[in-house]
Amino acid sequence: MDALDGNAIGGMLRSAFGEEMTAATGVCATCGKPNVLAELRVYLRAPGAVGRCRHCGNVVTVLVERHEVTCVDLRGLAHLT
Amino acid sequence: MEGTALRGRLTWQIGTVIELIQETARTRSIVLDLPEWRGHRAGQHVDVRLTADDGYQAQRSYSIASAPEDGHLEITVERLDDGEVSPYLVGELRPGDALELRGPIGGYFVWEASLGGPLLLVAGGSGVVPLRAMLRHHSAIGSTVPMRLLYSARTLDEVIYRDELMKSAEGAIDVRFTLTREQPEGWRGYARRIDRELLAEVAWPVDDRSLVYVCGPTGFVETAAEALVALGHEPGRIRTERFGPS
Numbered sequence A: 001m002d003a004l005d006g007n008a009i010g011g012m013l014r015s016a017f018g019e020e021m022t023a024a025t026g027v028c029a030t031c032g033k034p035n036v037l038a039e040l041r042v043y044l045r046a047p048g049a050v051g052r053c054r055h056c057g058n059v060v061t062v063l064v065e066r067h068e069v070t071c072v073d074l075r076g077l078a079h080l081t
Numbered sequence B: 001m002e003g004t005a006l007r008g009r010l011t012w013q014i015g016t017v018i019e020l021i022q023e024t025a026r027t028r029s030i031v032l033d034l035p036e037w038r039g040h041r042a043g044q045h046v047d048v049r050l051t052a053d054d055g056y057q058a059q060r061s062y063s064i065a066s067a068p069e070d071g072h073l074e075i076t077v078e079r080l081d082d083g084e085v086s087p088y089l090v091g092e093l094r095p096g097d098a099l100e101l102r103g104p105i106g107g108y109f110v111w112e113a114s115l116g117g118p119l120l121l122v123a124g125g126s127g128v129v130p131l132r133a134m135l136r137h138h139s140a141i142g143s144t145v146p147m148r149l150l151y152s153a154r155t156l157d158e159v160i161y162r163d164e165l166m167k168s169a170e171g172a173i174d175v176r177f178t179l180t181r182e183q184p185e186g187w188r189g190y191a192r193r194i195d196r197e198l199l200a201e202v203a204w205p206v207d208d209r210s211l212v213y214v215c216g217p218t219g220f221v222e223t224a225a226e227a228l229v230a231l232g233h234e235p236g237r238i239r240t241e242r243f244g245p246s
Helices: A006-017 B086-092 B125-140 B162-170 B196-202 B218-230
Strands: A025-028 A034-036 A041-043 A049-052 A059-066 A069-073 A077-080 B013-022 B027-033 B045-051 B057-063 B073-078 B098-105 B119-124 B147-153 B174-179 B211-217 B238-243
Touching: A006 A041, A006 A049, A006 A059, A006 A069, A006 B045, A006 B057, A006 B098, A006 B238, A025 A059, B027 B086, B027 B098, B045 B073, B057 B073, B057 B125, B073 B086, B073 B125, B119 B125, B119 B218, B125 B147, B125 B162, B125 B211, B125 B218, B125 B238, B147 B162, B147 B196, B162 B174, B196 B218, B211 B218, B218 B238
Parallel strands: B119 B147, B119 B211, B147 B174, B211 B238
Antiparallel strands: A025 A034, A025 A077, A041 A049, A049 A059, A059 A069, B013 B027, B013 B098, B027 B073, B045 B057, B045 B098
């Protein structure tokens, strides 16, 4: 299926971080290139919402939201600013 | 403190449907009264959540169709036949019903006066929704930033906000339609898919350093954004939002 983009996880990011995050920049830990989070390739149908680096395709974010609790895995990011 | 939202925290709130507007055969606008709403920026979206009797929840994102200056929040939803949420929103929801949502969400696919222009808005299908919020905002603040909309739809009947956009076209906004599948007799707009050639004709000259917003299905957005970059437009001034059945 076609990927969406990071705009689609704006609500989950906001509830996890407490602020708007789609305009933030995350540096991919695999290829070292920066991604505006709104530009990540996002798959919502995986177990959790998976965000992949637009440049190299590696997984940089995984978000799971269940009953007001958001679990966040950002191990694919080297930096987030 | 009870009743006080934590600063910055995004909480679910209940809106009441005050009006439903059938835009096309498959799309409907939902106008909501939201007592706790604190305003939004043009281009942002909301998450809508439906809860079944057994507690099962389904959540989707929908772009805000109204300008920040409009009195009520409006979203426009396209019915996807195999969708979990859109058939209910387009077919079942009635005035007076409650709807749970949170927002506003997003700070990237947003236009406000301080960002300037000139502006090129490129819409594929229901991708026109957040761009309509930008058009309305532009008009509401009396902006003089040059604005051009290129809107691709399959047929004239599938053009959302048709009357409103036609009216904008009589004013200061340059509105161009392309109908990819079927054109009415005497159609004077474009009749082909958006590609590099069409964008070369419609986009502002590269030297104008225009700000571009592209919204539509994933394939449409990729094609348009890649073509614009190939034509020499700065990637950093092209903002994109993709949607699809989810």
